[in-house]
Amino acid sequence: MGYAQLVIGPAGSGKSTYCSSLYQHCETLGRTIHMVNLDPAAEHFSYPVSTENHRHLEDNLDDWLDEQLEGYLDDDYLVFDCPGQIELFTHVPVLRNFVEHLKRKNFNVCAVYLLDSQFVSDVTKYISGCMASLSAMIQLELPHINILSKMDLVSNKKDVEEYLNPEAQVLLSQLNRQMAPTFGKLNKSLAELVDDYSMVNFIPLDLRKESSIQYVLSHIDNCIQYGEDADVKVRDFDPEED
Ligand SMILES: Nc1nc2c(ncn2[C@@H]2O[C@H](COP(=O)(O)OP(=O)(O)OP(=O)(O)O)[C@@H](O)[C@H]2O)c(=O)[nH]1
Numbered sequence: 001m002g003y004a005q006l007v008i009g010p011a012g013s014g015k016s017t018y019c020s021s022l023y024q025h026c027e028t029l030g031r032t033i034h035m036v037n038l039d040p041a042a043e044h045f046s047y048p049v050s051t052e053n054h055r056h057l058e059d060n061l062d063d064w065l066d067e068q069l070e071g072y073l074d075d076d077y078l079v080f081d082c083p084g085q086i087e088l089f090t091h092v093p094v095l096r097n098f099v100e101h102l103k104r105k106n107f108n109v110c111a112v113y114l115l116d117s118q119f120v121s122d123v124t125k126y127i128s129g130c131m132a133s134l135s136a137m138i139q140l141e142l143p144h145i146n147i148l149s150k151m152d153l154v155s156n157k158k159d160v161e162e163y164l165n166p167e168a169q170v171l172l173s174q175l176n177r178q179m180a181p182t183f184g185k186l187n188k189s190l191a192e193l194v195d196d197y198s199m200v201n202f203i204p205l206d207l208r209k210e211s212s213i214q215y216v217l218s219h220i221d222n223c224i225q226y227g228e229d230a231d232v233k234v235r236d237f238d239p240e241e242d
């Protein structure tokens with residue numbers, strides 16, 4: 001049985017930074033994880049790929065993803081740093097195919113969706129971030145964990161708290177305050193959608209704190225049942241501990 005995190009989220013949300021911090025954290029613990037960078041952009045495309053090329057892109061990526069998996073063992077813990085292009089996990093089924101592939105290889109996979117905490121300062125941005133997360137959740141059909149990244153940039157933690165487990169009513173009134181009355185109905189539907197899926201449930205991540213990284217990791221490990229067979233106990237950490 002192998003374990004894998006699929007780290008996704010909008011461009012610049014902090015995926016690569018999270019991956020390297022996680023790697024260092026595990027290194028300190030003496031725990032082995034492997035990072036796999038799934039961004040083929042640097043190697044293959046130095047230009048935007050148009051929609052006509054999607055088929056072509058897909059075929060190439062399947063082979064390329066296969067190559068990335070070579071050399072890893074069936075019981076490894078892998079962390080896939082995905083590119084920020086949202087269409088890779090929504091319009092194009094390539095990431096979904098990759099997930100199927102991992103499952104066939106007996107990997108327990110969890111989607112780790114990062115959203116920049118700066119998005120929370122603007123409820124419209126926040127909602128769009130939630131929708132992108134929801135879309136990934138539906139497309140990938142994986143256990144899913146939402147993370148609010150870059151918490152070190154948040155000066156007042158109270159501002160963010162209500163967005164960690166937001167209520168539809170709060171979102172709705174904030175959306176209505178910002179937008180013209182014609183959007184009232186749409187806002188209501190959006191807020192309800194977010195509420196219905198009860199997917200909007202973010203764990204704050206402050207990379208300056210080892211305890212915060214550990215807290216996030218514990219949640220993910222739980223999700224993919226890592227450590228349940230072994231003697232390793234998944235400890236619960238208080239993110240506000242230090
Ligand atoms: N202050 C702060 N900045 C961060 C943090 N994480 C990432 N950044 C910064 O945010 C920018 C984007 O970070 P990346 O880790 O490259 O984001 P990404 O999601 O991998 O971006 P793409 O691969 O382009 O989608 C960089 O300038 C980082 O230095 C964080 O926890 N705190």
Ligand SMILES: [Mg+2]
Pocket residue numbers: 015016017081082083084
């Ligand atoms: Mg990156």
